[in-house]
Amino acid sequence: MLSYFADDVALKLDSCHVFYTPNVGIRGVSSYEHSFDFLFQRSANHPTRFCQAPNRFDKDAVKDIMFGWDDTKKDPKRRDSRLIVIGDDRQTPLQRGALTAFRNYGVPLSPTPNWKSGLPWNSPRSFRAI
Numbered sequence: 001m002l003s004y005f006a007d008d009v010a011l012k013l014d015s016c017h018v019f020y021t022p023n024v025g026i027r028g029v030s031s032y033e034h035s036f037d038f039l040f041q042r043s044a045n046h047p048t049r050f051c052q053a054p055n056r057f058d059k060d061a062v063k064d065i066m067f068g069w070d071d072t073k074k075d076p077k078r079r080d081s082r083l084i085v086i087g088d089d090r091q092t093p094l095q096r097g098a099l100t101a102f103r104n105y106g107v108p109l110s111p112t113p114n115w116k117s118g119l120p121w122n123s124p125r126s127f128r129a130i
Contacts (some may be wrong), residue, residue, distance in 0.1 A: 005088045006037040006053040013038070024050070026078075028071025040084075048078065053086040057094050059113075062101045069107075086110045 006022075013020055021039040028034055038051035050072065054061045069083045085107055087094040094109075102109050 004096075005055050005086075009037070009053040009086055011112075020051075026072050029050075030071045032071060036072075036074055042081075048081040049084055051084040051086065053088070055088065057087045057089075057098050059095075059097060062098050065109075066085040066101070066105060069096060083107050084110060088117065 010020075010022060017102045019041070021041070022037065024039040025033050026036065036050040037053045038052065040049040042045070042048040043117060050069070055064065057091050067084075072078060073081055073083075085102055087098075087109055099109060
């Protein structure tokens with residue numbers, strides 16, 4: 001059975017009491033609809049944050065995520081929104097080219113938590129809308 005990384009991320013977010021909306025579809029200015037794995041609601045301290053947790057972390061994933069994000073953020077209602085990408089490095093290191101591409105676009109990257117020790121990764125609690 002195929003495991004979806006986003007499902008594992010959701011379990012971790014739940015265990016840290018982080019509230020989110022899963023599987024959000026947003027229509028971009030192109031009129032294409034783009035799917036985001038999670039949406040973290042805006043608050044007084046944070047803008048709306050869209051999050052992707054792709055199963056693969058390669059050039060194609062970067063292109064898909066960045067086209068969807070660029071198309072989404074061009075809508076004036078979402079101009080202050082942010083994108084977060086969580087990479088699955090549990091079995092193999094994240095591809096350097098993909099890391100560089102996301103960094104060059106100013107997209108924050110978060111590696112996975114240390115699943116075995118239960119340590120949080122880049123503080124999933126920071127995704128809370130407080």
